[in-house]
Amino acid sequence: MTIGVCYFPEHWPRERWERDVEEMAAAGIEYVRMAEFSWAVLEPERGEFDFEWLDEAVELVGDHGMQAVLCTPTATPPKWLVDERPEILQEEPDGTVREHGSRRHYCFNSRSYREETERIVTKLADRYADDPHVAGWQTDNEFGCHRTVRCYCDDCADAFRAWLAEKYGSIEALNEAWGNAFWSQRYTAFEEVDPPGPTPAEHHPSRLLDYARFSSDSVVDYNRLHVDLLRERNPDWFVTHNFMGRFPTLDAYAVSEDLDLVSWDSYPTGFVQDRLEGEPTPDQLRAGDPDQVGMDHDLYRSALGRPFWVMEQQPGDVNWPPHCPQPGEGAMRLWAHHATGHGADAVLYFRWRRCLEGQEQYHAGLRNGDGSPDRGYHDAAQAAEELATIGDVDHVDAPVALLFDYDDLWALDEQPHAPDFDYWSLLEAFYGALRARGVQVDVVHPSADLAGYDAVVAPALHLVTADLADRLTAYVEAGGELLLGPRTGVKDAYNKLRPAPQPGPLADLVGATVDQHESLPPQIETRVRRAGDPDDTYAFRTWAEWLDADAASPLLTYAGDGVASGRTAAVRNAVGDGSAVYCGVWPAADLADDLVRPLLERAGVSHSDRLPDGLRVCERGGWTWVTNFSSGRYRIAAGDVSWLVGDATVEAFDVAVADDGIVDGLSVDRL
Amino acid sequence: MTIGVCYFPEHWPRERWERDVEEMAAAGIEYVRMAEFSWAVLEPERGEFDFEWLDEAVELVGDHGMQAVLCTPTATPPKWLVDERPEILQEEPDGTVREHGSRRHYCFNSRSYREETERIVTKLADRYADDPHVAGWQTDNEFGCHRTVRCYCDDCADAFRAWLAEKYGSIEALNEAWGNAFWSQRYTAFEEVDPPGPTPAEHHPSRLLDYARFSSDSVVDYNRLHVDLLRERNPDWFVTHNFMGRFPTLDAYAVSEDLDLVSWDSYPTGFVQDRLEGEPTPDQLRAGDPDQVGMDHDLYRSALGRPFWVMEQQPGDVNWPPHCPQPGEGAMRLWAHHATGHGADAVLYFRWRRCLEGQEQYHAGLRNGDGSPDRGYHDAAQAAEELATIGDVDHVDAPVALLFDYDDLWALDEQPHAPDFDYWSLLEAFYGALRARGVQVDVVHPSADLAGYDAVVAPALHLVTADLADRLTAYVEAGGELLLGPRTGVKDAYNKLRPAPQPGPLADLVGATVDQHESLPPQIETRVRRAGDPDDTYAFRTWAEWLDADAASPLLTYAGDGVASGRTAAVRNAVGDGSAVYCGVWPAADLADDLVRPLLERAGVSHSDRLPDGLRVCERGGWTWVTNFSSGRYRIAAGDVSWLVGDATVEAFDVAVADDGIVDGLSVDRL
């Protein structure tokens, strides 16, 4: 439960450093991340190293009772290196080279760049192997940021062919697995398979999915190179990587397997503008969307099933979203508490001080360019004090699992079948309904052990193997409650359709099959009604499946007098000691709540009344965080509880922490 | 009046084929199209051929009393061929190569690809020259799909120069014809003329028009290569090509001249989304727009003046439009009847069975992936039965010709002069008014013999030669009724303006000239009023010409108090035994009807009351098809008529066929 900060001493005069570090310590900061992007400062010319400045900075941090987190500086190879070995640069599908001048311009599969990486990481790790002030390392920075996971250079082509040969053994097996009889796409040798370049029509979906997997695996490999070199030098160091929000192209589960600690970079008012569907509300522009942020917290917490860090926490206004509104009063403190409630053990603000030069000039820090405190500084210091008072807290124990699979994301992104079909948004429809009931949610891969969860929600389990179907069936038979969303059970592991009707191997568990699917634009009315209750209708959007119930009981049928009228839209099937619900539509909020609430009740999961937008609660280790991402004021009807932070009246963008679990039956009133 | 299907036996286990073919025959199917895209299956490696599977499939089809239509598989050159001869690939204007991985990646002017085409087509034609079950051939597939008519590679540059040298004889003649004094664009030799690449400002319109013509001619040549090889082997075969809806870059008239049979691929709920202006209505999303589909039927029927085929008929939901709604109940049957009413002799559904692999996984077939019947199957079988009952029907005898010229389309596409000026939409404004009066329309090239038509409508005869003006004048003098739309008579054959005022050589026939034109965005009010009747106003859109009437009588003047107020917008001029109407604005529906109805009356063309949107009637050979593309229910007030299919009450998405011509004076009531 600690606060930290990201610091770039190399941007400031050395005579200022001591005062900076003193002020950090005074604010209650415990961790200082440094050396990110510093390659050209550490090695101004090939072989000419300058570590002195970093030695001094680390020592200063240690002298003030804090710990340093260092970074491998590989996200920014210097220009002398690029000019010497231009083959390290990424290429677009049409061969356009991504040049020097920003960051992340190197290819993960570049043989040259792996040599250079090994050289600089070894040098750094050797230098600080015995330094008592270095707690651990961050590898590189935000792998995949700026759409850089997928490169199309010659090194990638070679590596892709090797990856395919390793996976399929023979080209005939690949032709068979992908289904290359279609459009004369069969290959006679692995050497014929290229990265997917510019083509007149769309690419083969199986080829695209394997390129997505290969690209993500390339990052995993590249990260492991760092991890191995660092661990070799000092096995006591923790090694982490800072993921950048929710990333559509990189499998965070796979990268995390090589890490000791998962961390991520949280920019609530940025992400609400650049990766959430629709126009953000004024409140969201001031504090972000708690469910968008929360789902990321939960994803990264679940990746290793351990407390995570926020490695970069938005400190104020930031430079890169479309608009840059000032966060609401107290939002920077709110975010630290919210992260902690979701399972963070440390929150590091990015950055200590507003940078005067380069691309991030308009990015706030805790301190202004002249060193004076900025808005975030006071919030950070208050959060540090409050979290120190609370002390250590147990790990989050979530009763519900949300299944999330990058393969599904990639397959659906390639074939969305509707311009407004976005996999993340579909996840949020279900996740948001759970969080509006105050439930903690693990966001886990379908291969995770589900036995400990009271309920499992799978919004779009698109690629389903027989093994997964067996595991889900066993889960339900043993008393588990399962909720499945649309587009489930459509494809095999190679992104091919199954001959059997959807949901394929899950048909028995669900007790129904899908007769037809359709995607629908807004001008077509989209409503379902509760089976047997003609007046009770709910809105849905974008996607509709017409079900044929077999063993299952219909829950919802299509309303209106259109072509789907009267067809079944959702079913429930009791199996063993549990049951499975299959919902063939993308539910709007009211419907999502009416699917989730009965699920929680059947599963015996404690939950609150339906909470207002923006207000969210988190139970963790016997504490409850009430976080208000809205400008409304609320009274928490929590009965007799003691508040360590705040109280039962929660102001705009405020937080309250109770020393008890208060979610069960909780109700909230707007003031 | 038959039904067929497209089949890809190579996608399925051989042991399934017999059952598939049996089920086809049972459904009343008569034609089975095969071998499209099958090059890599037919020739897995250079010179290693495998025809056995196709032999067997053709034999199975024949054994079940059906006939095979085979395809030259050139739309998809295999990867081994591309790697061996990469010069066959298309290039974008900026030199980007269109790579292997989808389809249509070859250049029509590639010398290498013409060699390879000759090789594979000869091989196939030789193989099946004596096969009694092969009725005919489709060349390639959907020439020009995915914007592939225009390529910019070196072979194209050479071919373009040769094409220009052939057309103009000397470079001075080209400089003169194009008008290259403008912006120093004169050439000193044909070798200097390149395909139009990336430039700071827009290209010379005469150069663009000739590149459009050259590109289309390249496809014509390439198609002829197939046709000649096939005819040489077996002159009894019919040879066709399947055009893909309305194509903006390929002259279907010119390609058709080399064919025995014209066919096209009809996807009503796809095309209504991706090539019709504006947002489709819910009904259009369920069944398409009957006038959009109908105009394509009429275009391809008119290309050779003979019954056409629908080579691919949408069988259910399809994968490629923005959204993929399920067609209305019965729509797949409706489309087959509608095609027949417009002059189709065969309708082949695409495809037999939903494909499990590759790019078209989400494209329905008549049968599901597991072989069970899908929605379209029942519709297709019913259509087959009904059409068999009707039997052979005479060719459509259309009283009205709509003039359509690809040169005009290309010239106006290059210089639309308004973002919302779309040549097809302007055609539809007039075509729709004719069809709403139940009139059959031939969509013919202006060079067609017009003597047989009672009336001729030319929505935008943009490039007009003196010869065409003479022919139209002769037509009117002999009693013809001519309706001309805006932007008529603006340019010469080289896409240069004429010095004389618009409509240039048609000025005498029209009895008026154009003083000014303007394009208008929606925020400017656009209304005209009937001359002499200040209260009777009509909306128009996008385009306005201010006419100076000479011999002609004003029909319409501009309403409002703007700069055009009181100027003449349309005139009628009596010439010889007929008359010419010139309308200088793009009419909205009410105005279009008020232009078309008097025209039909003067021309003595039988017509109905104005039919509601979505409901259309077609007379063909003594029968009348009533087709309902809407969710409304209608009663047909047709008097005493016998219905072979349905009856006078036409349900949503339903069809009725009367054994008489019932259009004259027909009225319809909404139920």
Add this chain to the structure above:
Amino acid sequence: MTIGVCYFPEHWPRERWERDVEEMAAAGIEYVRMAEFSWAVLEPERGEFDFEWLDEAVELVGDHGMQAVLCTPTATPPKWLVDERPEILQEEPDGTVREHGSRRHYCFNSRSYREETERIVTKLADRYADDPHVAGWQTDNEFGCHRTVRCYCDDCADAFRAWLAEKYGSIEALNEAWGNAFWSQRYTAFEEVDPPGPTPAEHHPSRLLDYARFSSDSVVDYNRLHVDLLRERNPDWFVTHNFMGRFPTLDAYAVSEDLDLVSWDSYPTGFVQDRLEGEPTPDQLRAGDPDQVGMDHDLYRSALGRPFWVMEQQPGDVNWPPHCPQPGEGAMRLWAHHATGHGADAVLYFRWRRCLEGQEQYHAGLRNGDGSPDRGYHDAAQAAEELATIGDVDHVDAPVALLFDYDDLWALDEQPHAPDFDYWSLLEAFYGALRARGVQVDVVHPSADLAGYDAVVAPALHLVTADLADRLTAYVEAGGELLLGPRTGVKDAYNKLRPAPQPGPLADLVGATVDQHESLPPQIETRVRRAGDPDDTYAFRTWAEWLDADAASPLLTYAGDGVASGRTAAVRNAVGDGSAVYCGVWPAADLADDLVRPLLERAGVSHSDRLPDGLRVCERGGWTWVTNFSSGRYRIAAGDVSWLVGDATVEAFDVAVADDGIVDGLSVDRL
């Protein structure tokens, strides 16, 4: 006060020329611009020159009492030259070459093209050095049109490195000035610095700003090459260049320093569509926006502080905007008067006659393609007559300066911080308020001598040096009235943030500093209220700064209950004999007026009541032009004044000219 025309004799048969020139003279035309784009006609093959036609044309012009203005024809190198020396072509950042086929395809830094330029300009200048009918020259045409200022070819890379070496002396100085420690961007040699190509993330803002400056400087150099060659041959010629409206990438001040006369090309109904924020109104589509046109007049007048020319005046409808509405009745005359009122001494219409060939076929001329008069002809002839009657008029004497700096424009364009932040629009917010009060405004560079101005308005003085701050302080201390807008004083000359709070070196003058800034989308309410007056609120948009007043008095505070509520939005600080107002928001029209009106009053600047949109007045040399860009009718309450053109009732799109200054206290009534 004269009228001229642009003429392309090479587009027409020689036998027509004499009649054309006669008709020009008859219309009162005094100047005829020729030879633009004529390189391929003047030199059809390398070394084969044909000047005869131009000799004859110039002689004809002279024989009819007019003067010729000739153009260096370098905007359109012929194809033979491009094929011989392809290295002259421009390149996009990704290396795509901009090919022949339109215009402006050459690189300003091409060594080869500078040789060719010298060759053709010398040849032409020699030819006409002693011709009595040639009054002067236009260099090239519309430098930078079609986004051609910035090229990325190898010649540019070399030139950029040399430019940087010249500017910074050492690479360490550059690293320091830009701040290249950020993201490892330090260089070890100038050879490492490339033009900014494609990169994963955004570029370093200091690098971008210097590339913008270098690119603009390249045009300045290239223009000077023309100027020097021409002056050398005949020092009596004037040399001008025709700027194309407001150009975002070329520093018109810097180019103008080498010219004798500044001219520009004015297309009111085009520019209102393609470079003004928002949807144009119907009136704007008919006549343009008088403030958009007026600000360009003022910019080009102020560049040399001398009367300017409109070298191309829109003559009717034009081909290149999205829509091409006909101008309102009389608009072509209105524009000539409006230009004169803003300080033009000559207005040349583009072009004499509608061109029948090439890219500008749909561009009107004063005469139609057949030579008959078009709408603009009558307007031009009337304007010529009226302006001749008025005779010579003194130069505009503007009491107010608006500060405009291309460096600020470029810096803000690179980091707008909001999608709707447009520097020109912000300028217009202040400029429009001044013009709505009838005030003449010089648009000058911040380095201009301000002593003569009663008031100075600086809407966004973004990059501020200590020297500029000193000069502005001295201006105010001496009694000047200064109004500063938002985003002022943010950066140093290298596009780096200053460590001191905004407005940096202006903080003392302003008496306040900026605590926070934010950019705001429309869904957030944006209002301020007058300090001390809670009910009087004003809308603002896009940008907000929260001020801490020190010596200054608050003028505005933020309204509402959001995070900024109650913070200061604008202040006024009395300094010496004057005062400085700092406004931290982008004012909507009412607020802009309430900032500008008190400023004018304090400064003692005569001004009118607030004029209606579209109606504007200009005082020049004792005359007043009243120009009505709207379809409304107005009565001018100007008291006893004599009207040389029109009278006190101004009709739609009409003009009136009074022989007195009537702005002070002027009021206007809508009829």
